[in-house]
Amino acid sequence: MTGVTESAWITPRMAAMNDLPPSLARCLADLLGDGWLTDADALRRYGEDNSRRHALPAAVALPRTVEDVQMIVRACAQHGVPVVARGAGTSSTGAVIPYAGGVMIGFERMTRILQIAPEDRYAVVEAGVINGDLQQALQAHGLFWPPDPASADVSTIGGNLACNAGGPMAVKYGASRDNVLALTAVTGKGDVIHCGSLTTKDATGYDLTHLLVGSEGTLAIIVEATLRLLPRPPHRASLRALYRDVASAAAAVARIMQQPVAPSMLEFMDHACIRLAREVGGADLPDAGALLMIEVDGEAETLPHALEALNRAADGAGVIAIDEAPDEDSREKLWAARKSLSPALRTIAKGKINEDVVVPVSRIPALVAGVEAMASEFDLTIVAFGHAGNGNLHVNLLFDPDNADESARARAALPRLFALTLSLGGTLSGEHGIGVAKRDFMADAFDAATLDTMRAIKHALDPHGILNPGKVLPP
C-alpha cells in the first residue's frame, strides 16, 4: 500500500497500479498535452484529501471537455486501469484516495458556468465549478443553490454531488441530491449519459440522476450538472436557545420540526461543545447542557411571526434562556460560537475522527447519551454538534495521534458509534459519504440482499470495475 498514514487504519487491500501501460500513457499524453501530469509533486498533491489519507496515482489527467473525460475513461477501460475523479479533495472519508493507483482526473479546467436560466430557476455547470463561485454568480439573479457545506468556498459542485453534500440549510432546502435536475456523466464503459431533464417534475424513465448523486464516482463520473435553484430569501433572523440538558433540547427540536414554520437552520451543540466554544473558542456563552441555534429566512413582513412561532416551539421544559439576535451584527456574533468550534477542537486535540451520523430527531437524546457513555467507557473526549433538524450530528472523537493507546481507543470506539446509530434507526452518513472510512460498516447498515443489489448496479454501470475501486461497497 502506497503512503497510507497512521490514521488511515481502514484501507482497501489492493495492489496499486503505479505504472501505466506505455501505449495508454502515450495516448492520454497526446490527448491532454499539458493536462497530463506525471511529476512527483502533482502525484503527491492529487493523492491526498482532507481525511489525511494518501496514496499515489500513476498520473493526473486534467480534461477540458466531456469528450476528454470520455476518451480518458474509454482508454483506461481498455487497459483495465483505475480512474478516480476528484474535485477539490475536501472529502473526509478518503473517497478520492487512489489506493489502486491508475489515473486521477482533476476538474480544474472544467470550471465554466455554462448557463444560468433565472426564469426557469436552473443553472448548468461543469463539474469543476466551485460551489462558492456559483453562489456568487447567482446572487445577481436573486437565486441560490441550497447545498452549503462548510467547504463551499473551495469544494466543487461535482464533488458536492458525488458525496451528496449538505450543510446547515439542508433542514429547509435539502442536500445536493434534492437540488439537481439533470446530469451528464461518463460510465465505467466510457459511455456519455444524459439523465434527468430541465424540469422540476419528471416521471420519465429510471431516475439515474439521483442514483449517481452520492455514488462517489464509483458508478459514473459526473461532468456536467443542471442544478435546481431557489429564490434567495431577502431576510433572516436568529435565535439562541439554551437548555438544561440534551433531552430538553432534542424535545425542542422535535417541537420545532412538527410545526409549519420551517427553520432555515437548526444547529445543536452539546455540553462539551458549549464549554469548548467558551473556554477555547472565546465565545460569549453561559454554561448549559445543550444549545440550539435557530435561523429562519423569508420576507421582512413575515419574519417576526415566523420567529415568534419558532420561539414558541423552542420554549418548553428544561429551557434556560432564548435570545433573539436584534440585528445582523448580533446575528453574526451568535453564529460565531458555532464557527469557533472547529478551530477550538483543533487546539485541544491533534487527531479527530469527525463523523456525520444521522438518527431520527426523537433519538438525538439517546444518541448523545450513548456517546457520553462511550466517552467515559473509552476514556476519550467526544463532542457532538451539528444539524439537529435532520438528526445529523457531527460526533467528534478526539485523540492525540502520538499517543498510541489513545489512538487505539478512538479506533475501537468508532464501530460502537456506528452500532449505536444503527440501533437507533439511523444511518452512517448524512453528508460526508462513505469513501473508505465507513466502507466496511456498510455491511452493518444494509442486509446482504440490498448490498448485492448495489453491487449489481455497480457492475451494470462499471463492468470493468475501474471507477474509484474499493470505495463505498465492502469487498
Added chain:
Amino acid sequence: MTGVTESAWITPRMAAMNDLPPSLARCLADLLGDGWLTDADALRRYGEDNSRRHALPAAVALPRTVEDVQMIVRACAQHGVPVVARGAGTSSTGAVIPYAGGVMIGFERMTRILQIAPEDRYAVVEAGVINGDLQQALQAHGLFWPPDPASADVSTIGGNLACNAGGPMAVKYGASRDNVLALTAVTGKGDVIHCGSLTTKDATGYDLTHLLVGSEGTLAIIVEATLRLLPRPPHRASLRALYRDVASAAAAVARIMQQPVAPSMLEFMDHACIRLAREVGGADLPDAGALLMIEVDGEAETLPHALEALNRAADGAGVIAIDEAPDEDSREKLWAARKSLSPALRTIAKGKINEDVVVPVSRIPALVAGVEAMASEFDLTIVAFGHAGNGNLHVNLLFDPDNADESARARAALPRLFALTLSLGGTLSGEHGIGVAKRDFMADAFDAATLDTMRAIKHALDPHGILNPGKVLPP
C-alpha cells in the same frame, strides 16, 4: 394480443403467457389460499386500468405479507413467468396491463399503516394503503403526505410511488419521489431489499430508493414504504388571475416562481379550457386568453402578506383581473372551475388522450402556441391545463373513437406533441409515468447510451426480465 382495445394503438408485441406451469399454479394456490384467483371475472378486473387498455393475466395473487410477495416472485422467476404488480389500476399509461400474461399481484390485503411517527415525521405503510386513507389518519397528527394526485381517494401509495405521482401541491412540496425516505421491495430475483433510512438526510451508499420510485414495477415491487411527512399548514388562501393571452399568463408564472413566497398550487387553464369550464361545466368565468389559480398556505398571521406577494407577482402586462377568494366558500367556488374541467371534457368528446408533458416554465407559451398550431393542422380540439408552476401541462387531445378519421388524426398528432415538448427542453411525463403509452417515445427523450444504461440497470435488478415486461423501456 389479448383484448387490446381500439384506443391502445401502442402495445407491446409479445406472446402472452395465459397458462401457468401446473406446478407453479399449485404452489401459489397452496401459499395464498383464497388469495389466489383464476376466475374469469377476477382476470378481467385485474386486466384493465384507467387507460382503457386491457389484457388477461393467467392468475391474480393477493399476498398478505412481504414474504408472500417474495415467494410469488421467486416461484415465478424459477419458471420465467411474468409478474405485474398493481395498486388501484388508476394508471393512464397502461402501466399495469399484463400484456405478457402471467401473475398479477394485487395489494388489497396489504393495507396496513404500520407506524406513524409524528415526532420524526414519517409513516411506514404497506403498498396497498390508499393515499386518501393515509391522509385521513395523518390529519389527527397535524401532518400530511404531499403527493395529491386527482386519484388520491382511490389510488394506493404503492401505485403513487411506482409512477412517481404528483398533483397540484407538487409545486411547493414535490412529487412522490421527493417524499419517500425508505422502501422495502422485492427484486426480479425474489430478493427482499431495504433501501433508504428513517432519516431526512442520507449519504450512505447507492440511492436505490429514488431509483425504484417511478420505475413502474419493472425493477422491483415496492411492498412497504417509509414516507416523509410534513406539518399540515393551518390556513390557505386563493387568487384567480385572468390574462389576455397565454404568454402573459406564462410570464406571470415565471415571475411568481422567481420570488421567495412559494405558492402551494399554481394551476393554469388555456382559452379553450376556460370556455369549456364556462359553457359546458357551468363555471362562473369571464372570457379570457388564459387563467391562473394561485393558492398559498401557511399561518393566519403570514397569509395576507404571502397573498399580497403572489398578487404582486401575478400582476403585470396582459393581466385582465386578479380576484381573491375572501373566504373558504369563495375559495371552493374558485376551484370549482378547475374541477369542472374533466367532466366537461367527457361531455364534449368520448375519446381523449390526456398527456402530462413538462417544459421549463419559460417555454409554456411556446408549448401552448405549438399545441394551438397542431389543433388547427390536425383539425382537432386540444385543450391544455395543469400544474404551471412545474411547467407540467395536461394536454388533452379530444376525439370521437367512433370517427376513424378523427381517431387517426389524434394518434398522428401525439408524436408531434412529444417532439414539440422535447424540442422545448421538456420531458414526456411529469406525473403519469411511461407505461406502454409513451414507451416507444423514450428513444426520442434519451440517447442510446442512456437507454442502454437504463437497460443494464433493469437487467441487474430483474435478470430474468419477469417484472412488468414491456413497460417503460422500448424494446
